Amino acid sequence: MSRDSAPGFHSRESMQRLKAEALPSRSENLAPPDEITRRDALRVLMGASSALALGLTGCERKPRRQIISRATGPEWQRPGEAVYYSSTWTDGDFPYGLMLKTVDGRPIKIEGNPDHPVNREGSTVGMQASVLSLYDPDRLRAPHDEMGAVSWEAVDLRVVEGLRRASSVVLMTRANLGPTERALIGQFLAVCPGARHFVHETVHDGTRRSAWNMVYGVAGEALPRFERAGVIVSLDSDFLGSDGAVLENIRSFAKGRRLADAGHRHAETNRLYVVESAMTVTGSNADHRIRLRPSGMGLVVRALLRAVDGHSEDLAALGRVHGIDDTLLKALVQDLRANTGKSLVVAGPHLPGAVHAGVALLNDRLDAPGNTLDWNPVPAKMPVDDPEEVETAIDRGVDAAIFLDVNPVYDWPGKDFANLLKKIHLSVGHGLHRDETVAACSLALPSSHNLESWNDAEPRSGIRTICQPTIAPLFESRQSIESLFLWTQALTKEGSPIRECEDWHDYLRIRWGGQVVGAESYSEQREQRQRWEDVLRRGGSFEEKKAVPLPKLKRGAAESLSRVELSADGYEVTIQPHHAVYDGRFANNGWLQELPDPVSKLVWDNAASVSPQTAQSLEVSEGDMIAIEVGDGSVELPVLVQPGMADGVIATSLGFGRTAGGQILQQAGEGNAAALLGRQDPATPRLATDARVTKTGRSRKLVRTQKQFSMQGRPIVLTGTLEEYRKDAGFVSHKRHMPELVSMYQPYDYSKGHKWAIAIDLGVCVGCSACVIACQAENNIPIVGREQCAVGREMHWMRIDRYHDGDSENPTVHQQPMLCQQCDNAPCESVCPVNATTHSPEGLNEMVYNRCVGTRYCSNNCPYKVRRFNFLRYQKTQLRDPLQELAFNPQVTVREMGVMEKCTFCVQRITAGKFRAKNEGRALKDSEIQTACQQACPAQAIVFGDLNDPQSRIAKLYASKRAFFVLEEYNVRPNVAYLARVRNPNPSSAENVSGGHHG
Amino acid sequence: MTANSTALAPASLFVGDVTLKGLEDDIYRPLESFPTTRWWLAISFTGALASIFALCAGITVTQGIGTWGNNNPVGWGWAIVNFVFWVGIGHAGTLISAILFLFRQRWRTGIARFAEAMTVFAVICAMQFPLFHTGRPWLAMFWLIPYPNDQGIYQNFRSPLEWDVFAVSTYGLVSLMFWYTGLIPDLATARDRAKHQFRKFVYGVLSLGWKGSNRAWSHYEKAYLLFAGLSTPLVLSVHSIVSFDFAVSVIPGWHTTIFPPYFVAGAIFSGFAMVATLIIILRKMFHLQHLITDNHLELMNKIIIATSLMVGYAYAMEFFMAWYSGVAYERYVFLNRALGPYAWAYWTMAICNVLAPQLLWFKKIRRTALLMYPVVLLVNVGMWFERFVIVVTSLHRDFLPSSWDYYKPTLVDIGLFVGSIGIFLTLMLLFCRFLPTIAATELKVVLAESRSEGGHRE
16 A cells, blocks of 8 residues: 555645645735626626726735745745855955845845955944944935836837947946956947046045056055054045045054063053044054145155155155154154065055055065065056046047936036036946935936846956845845846847846856856856855855065165145145035935044035134134135035144045935035045145135034043043053053942842853953944944034943043054943942832843833933933934835834933843754854944944953953953942053154053 | 010011001902902912913924923923922921921011912922923822832832922921911801802811810810921921932032031021012002011011021032042032023122122111112022022033033923912912911911010910
């Protein structure tokens, strides 16, 4: 008797029949097609009113997009479970690796790809906030022409027809293009003979690259290796904030600053000298900081060059002209000479070529090439084209222009681009939003978001990463490069390889080594498939290549270039990318607009930063509007008084004054600094040395989330010098008075289970604020808008406190990430009348939102003021579209009006980690649970863990002699330990005495 | 008896020839005549103010505390200032009724009823603020009260706010009962004098069938004495506990052991000032100068100047302790009060509460209603500012300078305060119209005693 026919078993056929009866197939229409249902009959009866009939059909509407129920979802998917994908950030200034957390098919959180050799786990604020842009309701949702919405087919027909007929075509793209994109553009140019490709970007290092090109003789970029440098000199280069691969820079700089108590007598850290015009993140981390106008940078390089060779007379001259303390410069020169082979000089990309040539000579003299400097022959960003060339091309007559994710109408460093656009017969604007350019084009095409796109990137030669979508396009959008692919395909002759590709993804995949199916044997195909899947899984191929040595320096060229003088006869203006909204492309992202500037703590606004003395000589105070004129460009900006700025210098950011493309950017500040780009000298577009400044008499209230920058002599951030540390690793104990601590409460017993704690190394934290956005994304923290920030109601659970110390014109800066300290003797817990904030057995101070009635007593009684109150319905005002709810982390409650909230140490991650370990029947591993802030930190300054595990990283950090607690003398017993910052000023400089804080 | 007791002797509590009939007529006239146009005008004005409160409370509940000026360091603003202010006002009544009663201060009879009414109304005003200042009042009104529930969460008895709930509600209830007990014989008189059936019925119900029998009087006197005994510790405890809201916290400027006595003294100070402010108007409006005499005013002014010196001492001692403690945070808070961005508030407080009352050293000013009136008005203002200084200046700059900020009230904040004054005055006007504003029965006893050349009732 066969098994099939055995009683109690169904045969295969009968089983299938039963299944078919029980389960509707996915494509089945649930309404029986042939029968007239009761509803149909009713519809016929009421047929007279068509409106009513429409209403009735509404009853049977099914979601347009695929939905997945628990019963019929893909078998591998479990509702609510997080699935991670690797990808690449192609939206920003550098193609960092991404690791995306998706839940139920929607990306909700972005981390750095831990396998990516450039950024590791670290992420930037822009990466973190990218998930919010994906669900931006203001995105362009369908292709439009002059008349209204059109189909993609119609668009493609019109564009291809237009391109066929065009004798002259302009294709404009961003600089950050992957190798496959570059290849496709090459093919496009080949099939479209009249086409020219222009790279447009306002934030670029073109000046520096062309200088390198001249002095090294080849194209490429120098790669600083901060981790190998003992002495670092930065000339206006904000390498920890905006210059270069910042995440890598922060990581390698932090490597050179890390200290371990063992062997503290011989501890070494790098020493950072910063000569800068504006106060930057890098300057905030300097051991010695010199204020200097950008026009003086060339003099400094030349003086240093001569002084390293023993002729120090120029240094004294510098002191006379620019008021720099020459003892400090002499100490710097000594340091450089003593650290030959271990020192590194970098210069900001906005500085003129002469400085870069001088820096190349200096680095060469200091033996940096091969030691602290490597070479990257193919930079991730393409060189930017001269705007004038584009203008001339358009002036000569262009039939069609394609703008792929660029916004020249907003930020063109030249003529009024909207006027130029009018001369073009067919203009195609491809963008995420209907921004200024897309709105001005004849075709407005919606681009897919980074997280909906296929792409690749080559951040360094040898490292290739892949960008894969984690969600199907939310709207009728298409990747801009896919559009170009389809148009290229249509223009290509029958039979060429590109015609064989099904779509852009196929094209990309083939370039990654896959072949068209059927070409190879089965085993080869399988191998290919596996290779491809591996690439997708890891996010790219990361074989470590040997470092490329720096090309030989052409001394003659360098010397002659370095002697070019820069005239300076007015106010000097530097234009930098904004730390959050970058060049304006992220202007419609609320998280980024509301992220306090790491230096000024300004939100939602652009400002003209000036030194207190300059403000005085201009007779302006904070918020007064000034008009800055450079050549024929001018902009009006409110003044921000920033200590540490060089006198006579105005620093401003790009990215503001956007007029189209969303509702968020309407709240942001006006004043588009792009109007000043290249107005003095197109070769140094982001620098002007002859600006004229006038008071306008108007004013605008600037909103800063921190108003007091003085520590008031309080022992809040404890710092010491390397010398102090070498003498006594426990120097912090002398920095403050500690009374005997007594408590009236019985101490908690944490001996069983876990005891969670965080340690933050202030020595390596640079203050980049990635943790702030990571926290916001992880914990569903709403934005509150400019007006609410102005009354002091921002909701960030984590903030970076910034304190100025010493010289009021050039202060020493201390930064301190501040979050809920999860005190053991929490003052908030004892005062809540309804027990809404309680203590967990694992040492967490827990907030029970449902129980909270909002007395705000806990917040008043919090010595750290880290609690945040929902004064209004912030979540509701932020949600203009149900679409935005998709960005929420489903594991974190969305808080309502009238409820207090605060940092939870990412309790949802702790719980998830504990469950995972329990399900797998094992103990939790150290570092298995990471808080969102920790994961985002490029410097790895934040460590979370279990103090009950004596082997854990956190237990070791707590044992560090540098560890201290803020307000420890109040005996609240915080569970966030700070490791005192150890600065490394030059012992032979006079400034040394004023460094550090003596409490 | 001390030398001063002549001033307190019953004879000096009346001016001119006061007869028992005339006294009763004077006291009951407002109840028995049709309201004057002035009264109608006054109550329309105060009623309009009270409706501002309703409007602003509605805005607050529906839109959130964000409609106020509160921000991140300053979690408590005008609402808590107003709460403490009104609770303070509410102190005079019970003090006059209970403590002065126990100390046999006969002069109190003239103003006791009025002061008690003021207490009850002030506590009603005060209780609005802690409720509306919570983020979710619809839950707070239940969850702060320990009623049997199935949530398995109880109140946190370590929290001073929870203590407040009991302290203020107990005080409110006891004050109400005390006031009402005192009213019973007078309501019976109103009933007996009433000509209209309806009035007779209403006052009959309110007087709980008072017959004036010996037994009733004996029970009444005992109950009154008991209430006086019960209220006396409450006068001291309620503001002590309100001060714990601040003293028990860790915030520099709040965490001070001097707070309980300082708050009680301040409360009596403000309470007497408010009694004086209102009673001067009352006696003018209803022509009661012969019952509420300049002697009364002078005695109240003496208490005002005594308590003014006490709060002045507390202000000075706070500075001394801040310096003496050696705690930098503490020192900063007090320097910041006197010299920081809220210095204007601090000096307003100091001038109104310490300097202005010094004028009362002059007998002429003490005894002249017109001259003392500005002083007591200033004390009312100063005491509001005292609470503002305590609540706001301590919070706006605490431990970490990074979170320091400035607090500014909004229109809703102002509306709620002005509205609460409206509620208070409206209740006061209704009280003047419908209830005897002076304890007639008690005063009659005193009058009888004064006729028989002194001697004590008991």
